Amino acid sequence: MITDSRQFPTNAELQCDLCIVGAGAAGITVALQYLHSKLRVIMVESGSARLEAEQQALNRGEVVNRVHPPAHLYRQRRLGGSTAIWGGRCVPLQDQDFRKRPYVPLSGWPFDRSALQPFYERAQSLLEVGEFNYLASTVLSGELVEGLRDSDVLTETVERFSPPTNFWRRYRTELARSESVIVIKRATCLRLSGDRVVREVECAGSGDVRFKVRARFVVLAVGGLEIVRVLGHSRYGNHSRMLGRTYMCHIEAELGQLRLSPADRGVQFGFERTNEGIYCRRRFTLRAEKQDALGILNAAIRLSHANVVDPSHRHAVLSAVYLTKRVLIPQYARKFAVVEHEAMRCFRNDVQLWLGHVRNVMSDTPRLASFALHWILRRHLTYRRIPSVAVPNAAGVYSLDFNGEQAPNPESRVLLAHETDRHGVPKLRIDWRASELDWLTLSSMLRELRRALETSGCGTIEYDAERLDHDAHASVVPMGGHHIGTARMSETPSLGVVNANGRVHHVENLYVAGSATFPTSGQANPMLTIVAMALRLAEHLAIRLDHRFV
Numbered sequence: 439m440i441t442d443s444r445q446f447p448t449n450a451e452l453q454c455d456l457c458i459v460g461a462g463a464a465g466i467t468v469a470l471q472y473l474h475s476k477l478r479v480i481m482v483e484s485g486s487a488r489l490e491a492e493q494q495a496l497n498r499g500e501v502v503n504r505v506h507p508p509a510h511l512y513r514q515r516r517l518g519g520s521t522a523i524w525g526g527r528c529v530p531l532q533d534q535d536f537r538k539r540p541y542v543p544l545s546g547w548p549f550d551r552s553a554l555q556p557f558y559e560r561a562q563s564l565l566e567v568g569e570f571n572y573l574a575s576t577v578l579s580g581e582l583v584e585g586l587r588d589s590d591v592l593t594e595t596v597e598r599f600s601p602p603t604n605f606w607r608r609y610r611t612e613l614a615r616s617e618s619v620i621v622i623k624r625a626t627c628l629r630l631s632g633d634r635v636v637r638e639v640e641c642a643g644s645g646d647v648r649f650k651v652r653a654r655f656v657v658l659a660v661g662g663l664e665i666v667r668v669l670g671h672s673r674y675g676n677h678s679r680m681l682g683r684t685y686m687c688h689i690e691a692e693l694g695q696l697r698l699s700p701a702d703r704g705v706q707f708g709f710e711r712t713n714e715g716i717y718c719r720r721r722f723t724l725r726a727e728k729q730d731a732l733g734i735l736n737a738a739i740r741l742s743h744a745n746v747v748d749p750s751h752r753h754a755v756l757s758a759v760y761l762t763k764r765v766l767i768p769q770y771a772r773k774f775a776v777v778e779h780e781a782m783r784c785f786r787n788d789v790q791l792w793l794g795h796v797r798n799v800m801s802d803t804p805r806l807a808s809f810a811l812h813w814i815l816r817r818h819l820t821y822r823r824i825p826s827v828a829v830p831n832a833a834g835v836y837s838l839d840f841n842g843e844q845a846p847n848p849e850s851r852v853l854l855a856h857e858t859d860r861h862g863v864p865k866l867r868i869d870w871r872a873s874e875l876d877w878l879t880l881s882s883m884l885r886e887l888r889r890a891l892e893t894s895g896c897g898t899i900e901y902d903a904e905r906l907d908h909d910a911h912a913s914v915v916p917m918g919g920h921h922i923g924t925a926r927m928s929e930t931p932s933l934g935v936v937n938a939n940g941r942v943h944h945v946e947n948l949y950v951a952g953s954a955t956f957p958t959s960g961q962a963n964p965m966l967t968i969v970a971m972a973l974r975l976a977e978h979l980a981i982r983l984d985h986r987f988v
């Protein structure tokens with residue numbers, strides 16, 4: 439059933455077995471497991487089906503380091519949460535991501551990857567990404583770079599793309615039909631009250647409406663930033679002073695370029711489809727033992743079309759992509775800023791840069807028209823969308839898209855600010871920081887990739903060797919929308935916020951779902967693991983609720 443807080447009288451008191459706070463991917467995944475149960479489950483969600491300015495304003499906060507996006511961008515206060523805008527890239531964590539690595543402080547999960555395997559397989563289906571098979575050789579044909587053979591630089595794994603599934607649109611009918619699950623929209627959890635047992639979830643509805651939910655168990659699925667607000671304001675979860683610390687986003691960077699030799703060497707860099715029609719993308723990774731030997735983090739590099747910012751690529755489509763994104767999508771202004779700075783070295787001023795792009799667009803309008811048609815068909819008129827633009831380069835030159843793990847750094851923090859929102863709840867203050875291990879991973883990966891390409895005679899990676907570590911430092915930015923580690927899992931209460939089941943240490947009935955609980959980020963984008971972990975949590979809670987899944 440779906441209802442609206444507007445329908446409640448103020449000071450209403452609701453009772454249930456399980457209260458889930460937040461209807462994003464994590465919260466909806468937990469709720470879906472109880473659709474046909476005899477339990478009463480209440481899911482309170484701050485937003486409604488459409489993004490409403492009043493609710494989205496609750497996401498505003500302070501940002502200390504300007505390379506981090508503003509707090510209200512890259513997350514959505516609405517039913518479905520960030521699945522309304524996510525990119526769909528799915529990758530599982532790897533074995534090494536769960537291990538304690540001596541050179542990565544605070545690394546090691548309380549369980550190994552095999553514990554997640556069955557849940558990963560079920561998460562695939564919820565995310566509509568086909569079979570659980572990420573091996574390039576079994577799902578695709580051809581090679582990332584023809585002839586590249588190396589024992590350390592690997593090309594064996596792929597990323598799979600969800601349509602991308604919007605959890606609200608995809609699952610709202612099932613939720614609406616359920617007699618066990620009640621979704622209350624426009625209902626914001628302000629704080630939890632109780633002691634070792636949470637007794638009440640205090641909520642604000644539309645206008646002045648206030649109501650309470652009393653539940654046997656509470657799951658907070660409010661996203662990796664908001665969790666600090668709800669727990670911090672309720673004075674839960676900070677026994678170890680780790681709440682909000684080790685905030686990780688994944689590292690993103692564009693540095694160096696690949697030059698194939700010869701220029702027409704075979705390369706598979708775009709979006710390919712499996713037999714089931716799932717879009718996939720290939721990537722370079724480094725063997726786990728080599729990461730250990732170099733003392734670096736896990737990372738992946740994808741080949742990308744020539745740098746769109748610099749009009750010297752002379753490509754009408756790439757210039758059109760740049761102009762469209764730069765003008766229409768505010769998030770890209772931040773992302774492009776670092777690369778534009780580099781490109782501007784070759785141009786006297788902004789006008790020259792923009793004129794270069796306009797000239798490219800005008801020079802090849804037939805190609806642009808054919809691309810536009812193809813794009814509309816495969817991106818906008820179909821459920822399973824092509825994830826992005828991938829334009830081959832006749833000169834055999836590709837830019838490199840780096841996505842890396844970020845080391846858990848206690849100084850990288852999310853805190854409560856002095857200023858409060860309209861409900862009197864403190865806003866967030868985000869102090870994201872990168873550390874040396876983050877950018878040394880980038881420079882080491884580039885060196886390894888260059889060595890592997892040169893020894894196989896496939897080409898090279900061009901970068902300024904003398905300035906590489908410096909350039910790597912300057913180019914790392916946090917990946918928008920990935921909010922990890924702020925309520926980390928730990929075996930012992932002194933090192934984290936929640937235990938291996940996601941239960942807040944020292945509290946009997948309070949759980950956290952989502953990437954806030956990940957002790958380390960791994961390289962993989964978080965969604966697949968968020969959903970797998972939410973399925974695992976639902977199974978654990980079923981035992982405590984004495985519920986059997988049918």
Ligand SMILES: Cc1cc2nc3c(=O)[nH]c(=O)nc-3n(C[C@H](O)[C@H](O)[C@H](O)COP(=O)(O)OP(=O)(O)OC[C@H]3O[C@@H](n4cnc5c(N)ncnc54)[C@H](O)[C@@H]3O)c2cc1C
Nearest residue numbers: 460462463464484515519520525526527627661919963965
């Ligand atoms: C632009 C973008 C692209 C992305 N691309 C990818 C990708 O390709 N692959 C990938 O793996 N990940 C990607 N991500 C990240 C991924 O989307 C998120 O990690 C994931 O959606 C988080 O899910 P969640 O349920 O934990 O949190 P959210 O989606 O943030 O859901 C939390 C929900 O809780 C609600 N809420 C918050 N506070 C309260 C409160 N106090 N009371 C009641 N309700 C509350 C919110 O309104 C929201 O609906 C992307 C993110 C963005 C923004």
